[in-house]
Amino acid sequence: xxxxxxxxxxxxxxxxxxxxxxxxxxxxxxxxxxxxxxxxxxxxxxxxxxxxxxxxxxxxxxxxxxxxxxxxxxxxxxxxxxxxxxxxxxxxxxxxxxxxxxxxxxxxxxxxxxxxxxxxxxxxxxxxxxxxxxxxxxxxxxxxxxxxxxxxxxxxxxxxxxxxxxxxxxxxxxxxxxxxxxxxxxxxxxxxxxxxxxxxxxxxxxxxxxxxxxxxxxxxxxxxxxxxxxxxxxxxxxxxxxxxxxxxxxxxxxxxxxxxxxxxxxxxxxxxxxxxxxxxxxxxxxxxxxxxxxxxxxxxxxxxxxxxxxxxxxxxxxx
Amino acid sequence: xxxxxxxxxxxxxxxxxxxxxxxxxxxxxxxxxxxxxxxxxxxxxxxxxxxxxxxxxxxxxxxxxxxxxxxxxxxxxxxxxxxxxxxxxxxxxxxxxxxxxxxxxxxxxxxxxxxxxxxxxxxxxxxxxxxxxxxxxxxxxxxxxxxxxxxxxxxxxxxxxxxxxxxxxxxxxxxxxxxxxxxxxxxxxxxxxxxxxxxxxxxxxxxxxxxxxxxxxxxxxxxxxxxxxxxxxxxxxxxxxxxxxxxxxxxxxxxxxxxxxxxxxxxxxxxxxxxxxxxxxxxxxxxxxxxxxxxxxxxxxxxxxxxxxxxxxxxxxxxxxxxxxxxxxxxxxxxxxxxxxxxxxxxxxxxxxxxxxxxxxxxxxxxxxxxxxxxxxxxxxxxxxxxxxxxxxxxxxxxxxxxxxxxxxxxxxxxxxxxxxxxxxxxxxxxxxxxxxxxxxxxxxxxxxxxxxxxxxxxxxxxxxxxxxxxxxxxxxxxxxxxxxxxxxxxxxxxxxxxxxxxxxxxxxxxxxxxxxxxxxxxxxxxxx
Numbered sequence: 009x010x011x012x013x014x015x016x017x018x019x020x021x022x023x024x025x026x027x028x029x030x031x032x033x034x035x036x037x038x039x040x041x042x043x044x045x046x047x048x049x050x051x052x053x054x055x056x057x058x059x060x061x062x063x064x065x066x067x068x069x070x071x072x073x074x075x076x077x078x079x080x081x082x083x084x085x086x087x088x089x090x091x092x093x094x095x096x097x098x099x100x101x102x103x104x105x106x107x108x109x110x111x112x113x114x115x116x117x118x119x120x121x122x123x124x125x126x127x128x129x130x131x132x133x134x135x136x137x138x139x140x141x142x143x144x145x146x147x148x149x150x151x152x153x154x155x156x157x158x159x160x161x162x163x164x165x166x167x168x169x170x171x172x173x174x175x176x177x178x179x180x181x182x183x184x185x186x187x188x189x190x191x192x193x194x195x196x197x198x199x200x201x202x203x204x205x206x207x208x209x210x211x212x213x214x215x216x217x218x219x220x221x222x223x224x225x226x227x228x229x230x231x232x233x234x235x236x237x238x239x240x241x242x243x244x245x246x247x248x249x250x251x252x253x254x255x256x257x258x259x260x261x262x263x264x265x266x267x268x269x270x271x272x273x274x275x276x277x278x279x280x281x282x283x284x285x286x287x288x289x290x291x292x293x294x295x296x297x298x299x300x301x302x303x304x305x306x307x308x309x310x311x312x313x314x315x316x317x318x319x320x321x322x323x324x325x326x327x
Numbered sequence: 328x329x330x331x332x333x334x335x336x337x338x339x340x341x342x343x344x345x346x347x348x349x350x351x352x353x354x355x356x357x358x359x360x361x362x363x364x365x366x367x368x369x370x371x372x373x374x375x376x377x378x379x380x381x382x383x384x385x386x387x388x389x390x391x392x393x394x395x396x397x398x399x400x401x402x403x404x405x406x407x408x409x410x411x412x413x414x415x416x417x418x419x420x421x422x423x424x425x426x427x428x429x430x431x432x433x434x435x436x437x438x439x440x441x442x443x444x445x446x447x448x449x450x451x452x453x454x455x456x457x458x459x460x461x462x463x464x465x466x467x468x469x470x471x472x473x474x475x476x477x478x479x480x481x482x483x484x485x486x487x488x489x490x491x492x493x494x495x496x497x498x499x500x501x502x503x504x505x506x507x508x509x510x511x512x513x514x515x516x517x518x519x520x521x522x523x524x525x526x527x528x529x530x531x532x533x534x535x536x537x538x539x540x541x542x543x544x545x546x547x548x549x550x551x552x553x554x555x556x557x558x559x560x561x562x563x564x565x566x567x568x569x570x571x572x573x574x575x576x577x578x579x580x581x582x583x584x585x586x587x588x589x590x591x592x593x594x595x596x597x598x599x600x601x602x603x604x605x606x607x608x609x610x611x612x613x614x615x616x617x618x619x620x621x622x623x624x625x626x627x628x629x630x631x632x633x634x635x636x637x638x639x640x641x642x643x644x645x646x647x648x649x650x651x652x653x654x655x656x657x658x659x660x661x662x663x664x665x666x667x668x669x670x671x672x673x674x675x676x677x678x679x680x681x682x683x684x685x686x687x688x689x690x691x692x693x694x695x696x697x698x699x700x701x702x703x704x705x706x707x708x709x710x711x712x713x714x715x716x717x718x719x720x721x722x723x724x725x726x727x728x729x730x731x732x733x734x735x736x737x738x739x740x741x742x743x744x745x746x747x748x749x750x751x752x753x754x755x756x757x758x759x760x761x762x763x764x765x766x767x768x769x770x771x772x773x774x775x776x777x778x779x780x781x782x783x784x785x786x787x788x789x790x791x792x793x794x795x796x797x798x799x800x801x802x803x804x805x806x807x808x809x810x811x812x813x814x815x816x817x818x819x820x821x822x823x824x825x826x827x828x829x830x831x832x833x834x835x836x837x838x839x840x841x842x843x844x845x846x847x848x849x850x851x852x853x854x855x856x
Contacts, residue, residue, distance in 0.1 A: 056480050094394070096528075168584045169580055169583045172584060177584075181542070274577055281391045284544055
């Protein structure tokens with residue numbers, strides 16, 4: 009047997025893969041029990057019986073479910089997500105564009121919110137129960153308490169309509185420069201930052217305060233190093249596991265849970281894409297999106313697990 | 328004063344005087360802003376279209392599932408974008424007349440069974456090919472073939488045979504139809520090279536704009552087609568863009584923030600507020616679209632005409648127009664036809680809220696106990712509130728309505744046209760009475776959503792369809808309207824207006840009762856002043 013950490017990490021990854029496989033079964037079952045007829049939903053209110061019959065035949069809805077599941081799974085494993093029922097285009101191409109948009113938005117939101125949350129958390133610990141701590145907690149808890157769409161509308165009203173600093177329509181495209189893109193997504197990024205900030209900040213604060221009770225912190229203080237150094241060198245490394253867990257949960261949210269922000273700002277991300285296809289019963293697309301969301305969620309959680317394991321000195325240096 | 332005003336307006340239109348400066352000077356001459364603005368746009372219209380610029384619309388009604396294949400058009404955005412890149416044989420004008428587009432002239436046979444469309448010469452497709460009658464034939468064949476999924480199949484079904492001969496495309500019908508040209512104006516029937524047989528979603532047409540960006544559910548961009556055959560009248564902006572904004576607040580904000588020049592589907596409740604925003608005007612036009620409560624005439628308890636009449640008298644139409652449409656609409660009269668249709672008879676008496684008559688018919692029907700009305704937010708804008716108003720007014724007549732709110736998802740497949748009493752709407756895209764009645768009131772219609780099975784009605788419908796004498800047709804349609812009004816299963820509380828909002832930088836706007844956004848032509852027909 010190798011190093012215990014390697015074992016643990018390998019175990020986590022294997023578990024993750026198993027989980028993903030189970031998720032794929034659930035996704036497939038879920039899409040099969042959606043109410044309503046697929047052909048009818050694609051054609052909508054103006055469907056004629058002939059058109060519905062023709063479409064049903066084309067979609068091959070007559071094979072048994074398990075056959076369709078394995079056909080789909082083997083396709084996915086070979087990187088073939090299939091063809092969208094509603095417009096006959098390959099899914100991988102459309103999803104790829106949407107996914108990169110979602111990651112672009114989530115990435116910038118994370119890039120700003122994670123360091124900011126940790127920094128604010130550290131500041132809050134530093135000034136525990138004094139006004140900076142109370143101000144930070146108050147503001148972040150206020151922004152997390154407001155619904156996302158309301159925050160979005162507030163920003164649109166004041167920043168976009170009144171001041172005209174940033175656009176309210178956050179549609180980006182490939183012909184834009186990075187600067188133009190950032191200008192375009194400024195408002196949705198701001199909303200997302202405000203939404204995810206509080207939880208990460210509070211967890212940083214709580215975890216570090218917890219560690220601050222320990223005897224070795226007292227020792228460090230007695231050595232005479234500055235309070236901020238105590239936090240940075242002694243408290244933070246030992247508090248990192250719970251903080252990483254919360255950060256990863258929030259990152260996962262930024263990727264899979266932002267459909268409302270996408271709608272408010274008309275941002276062309278995965279959420280809106282998924283919702284459109286659910287309402288059209290475009291099953292292959294729904295399956296593909298759900299699988300991507302599941303893999304993002306599971307892999308971010310694996311990363312959180314692994315970081316916690318690696319950050320744990322007892323596991324890193326076994327007796 | 329008026330001469331001076333006209334002179335100032337001319338200067339402003341030519342760009343020698345700023346808009347604000349013009350309004351200021353006009354105010355000094357004693358004209359209100361409204362008068363001055365309308366004078367300005369009138370002068371702009373008279374001065375003729377200005378070429379250039381990037382014209383942008385923020386529209387509701389697009390999804391990432393949309394395709395450029397006209398056969399699949401269902402919602403507003405792909406249909407409106409189709410108006411940019413394609414043309415139909417004919418169009419229906421603002422006053423309900425046929426406008427010749429890709430067809431140069433139309434010649435019916437005496438019995439209205441065979442129709443000859445002479446195809447316009449020298450029209451070019453975006454791929455450089457020249458339009459021929461064969462392209463038209465192939466297009467029509469694609470929409471009417473046995474295996475088609477086209478939304479236009481319903482109107483193509485009465486066709487017995489079609490042929491192309493030289494410049495002439497001919498259609499022979501199974502039964503005579505005096506309205507055939509109107510049917511050819513359907514937005515699905517965009518003429519594509521070779522009928523779009525090999526590449527239905529290529530987006531190649533004869534329209535004023537070539538497709539440059541097609542991101543379904545996000546945005547569509549067109550670039551002016553230099554060889555457009557009707558360049559004097561359409562395609563003024565260099566490029567046009569539709570951004571899909573399904574969220575009503577996002578649309579309004581985008582217009583106010585100056586990111587788009589026009590938006591559709593302004594909610595009645597904010598139309599008044601938007602009217603007060605400087606630089607924006609609200610364009611509302613009454614059309615043929617209407618909201619309905621549908622009763623199945625063959626299902627108890629609605630198979631009793633007295634109960635149907637009781638419910639028709641138990642609804643307060645004026646209140647609905649006031650509260651649901653905020654005045655942006657007009658009362659309905661329990662038939663799908665209003666003054667927006669040609670050959671309409673104005674003299675059919677208006678049914679009003681009448682508790683006495685309602686309870687009289689209710690008692691006569693012998694029914695007792697609550698009646699379930701199914702509704703959903705998607706049925707029409709304000710459908711849940713409207714159902715509750717209906718419940719209140721019915722209660723005053725001693726009729727108990729149970730309002731059951733259904734989820735939007737699946738409403739059109741599980742409730743509408745399935746359940747015996749539900750809320751719905753008709754979009755009003757059908758320009759003639761025959762088409763409206765054939766779609767939803769003929770016994771064998773696909774969407775006979777009131778289960779109105781009346782052979783005598785069908786007979787009248789076919790007679791009116793084949794009748795070329797307009798006076799006689801008016802009489803036939805009057806009789807049919809009365810039948811639906813008195814014995815049908817449809818309750819029509821209101822006809823809704825189409826409400827757009829447009830930036831004052833846009834000139835050339837003309838209201839069109841056939842549909843919102845100038846029946847989809849707004850981007851092609853307006854220009855940036």
